[in-house]
Amino acid sequence: MDFPKILTAHMDDPDVRTLEGYVRVGGYEALRMALQELSPEDVLQRVKDSGLRGRGGAGFPTGLKWSFVRQAKGDPKYVVVNADEGEPGTFKDRVIIDHKPHMLLEGTILAAYAMGAREAYIYLRWEYPAQYRILEQAIREAYEHGYLGERILGTAFSLDLYLFRGAGAYICGEETALLESLEGKRGEPRLKPPFPAQAGLYGKPTAVNNVETLASVPAIVKHGPEWYRSFGTEKSPGTKLFNVSGGVKNPGTWEIPLGSITLRELVFDLAGGPREGRTILGIIPGGLSTPILSEEEWDTPLDYESMAARGTFLGAGSVIVVDDAVPLPTLVRRAVEFYAVESCSKCTPCREGTAWLTRMFRKLEEVGGHGEDRQILDKIIRYMRGKTFCPLGDSAAMISQAFLEKYEDRLFVHVASPGSR
Ligand SMILES: Cc1cc2nc3c(=O)[nH]c(=O)nc-3n(C[C@H](O)[C@H](O)[C@H](O)COP(=O)(O)O)c2cc1C
Numbered sequence: 001m002d003f004p005k006i007l008t009a010h011m012d013d014p015d016v017r018t019l020e021g022y023v024r025v026g027g028y029e030a031l032r033m034a035l036q037e038l039s040p041e042d043v044l045q046r047v048k049d050s051g052l053r054g055r056g057g058a059g060f061p062t063g064l065k066w067s068f069v070r071q072a073k074g075d076p077k078y079v080v081v082n083a084d085e086g087e088p089g090t091f092k093d094r095v096i097i098d099h100k101p102h103m104l105l106e107g108t109i110l111a112a113y114a115m116g117a118r119e120a121y122i123y124l125r126w127e128y129p130a131q132y133r134i135l136e137q138a139i140r141e142a143y144e145h146g147y148l149g150e151r152i153l154g155t156a157f158s159l160d161l162y163l164f165r166g167a168g169a170y171i172c173g174e175e176t177a178l179l180e181s182l183e184g185k186r187g188e189p190r191l192k193p194p195f196p197a198q199a200g201l202y203g204k205p206t207a208v209n210n211v212e213t214l215a216s217v218p219a220i221v222k223h224g225p226e227w228y229r230s231f232g233t234e235k236s237p238g239t240k241l242f243n244v245s246g247g248v249k250n251p252g253t254w255e256i257p258l259g260s261i262t263l264r265e266l267v268f269d270l271a272g273g274p275r276e277g278r279t280i281l282g283i284i285p286g287g288l289s290t291p292i293l294s295e296e297e298w299d300t301p302l303d304y305e306s307m308a309a310r311g312t313f314l315g316a317g318s319v320i321v322v323d324d325a326v327p328l329p330t331l332v333r334r335a336v337e338f339y340a341v342e343s344c345s346k347c348t349p350c351r352e353g354t355a356w357l358t359r360m361f362r363k364l365e366e367v368g369g370h371g372e373d374r375q376i377l378d379k380i381i382r383y384m385r386g387k388t389f390c391p392l393g394d395s396a397a398m399i400s401q402a403f404l405e406k407y408e409d410r411l412f413v414h415v416a417s418p419g420s421r
Pocket of ligand 1: 053058062082174208
């Protein structure tokens, strides 16, 4: 299968990591053109017309978010790059930073120009020390060559970009917890509304965008929205990075026009299908927080709407393939335990619910379960669904529900009689 390369163009050339190499393949041309020929409104309009949707998980239209920030009352305005990438199974942003850090910087500068921001921040996952050094170097180069700082490329536009390291908490990927953390506070989600576009960093209008979202912007500005819309579907335009990990022969990252292939084609044709002697039981399509799909659902196209129609999400496009190498009760217990450990504890249904889910799945793992356990699990899930500040607890409940609905026979393997407990 031959796909267009937008985000991944020239990624096999190690020089593209440097400013010189990036400029040699046309890098920063979009920024130069925008600053010299386009107004901030023109840049925003291009992003709006492209139909680009946020690649951090929720798929919110990027141009719309930017227009909220641009129109919001309050000064200064901020752009914050969400490079926390803490969702299990997700490593697409790392691929961008590793190979083309300047593409991210160029997209961030364009975003700031479009929204009238004078300062931008990159919030980087603590566990990415190598990427910290890559970004540090890229930012230094950009300042030295006049792409950041005062009067960028000799124009009236100025921008400072700061690199900030998180402290290793998954919840700090959630945009409002991220902002709390960036302000030096404990990383706990804020109640929304107000949304960050109205009251974000230090209470000022802020666009929080994912790495891949911003990295997609230079090509959109350079080639125009119609060109971008020629890839993907009407409601999910453009290309997207897909990570595949878990039970496949050939794990990796692919750039694919949205909706152009199915989940099955990605896993079996591109990622090589099951490992020797193993059977694939299910596929988690968008990172651990997205409900698993069983075999009859694998022919779903990889776009936002098709996944939503299946009751799951495209999420960050991070596919985790579940095979029979690990007993399913153990796998699900590990998954829900992740949420229990990472819950910030602000909301009781999340703090208590994730702990109880872990206990219950540990019981299924160690001594088996029976009908009463199933009823208790259903009650815990009902107690958690939709009752938290952020979707962390909800995700744990939702994925548990999907596993229970689709794999009950594998989860309740050693059905014990009530008296034998
Ligand atoms: C628990 C949790 C963790 C999240 N982690 C990330 C993350 O690591 N990176 C990211 O871009 N978005 C993450 N998000 C989504 C962000 O809250 C937000 O929607 C995103 O940064 C917006 O950017 P986008 O519109 O460009 O997608 C997370 C959300 C939740 C609820």
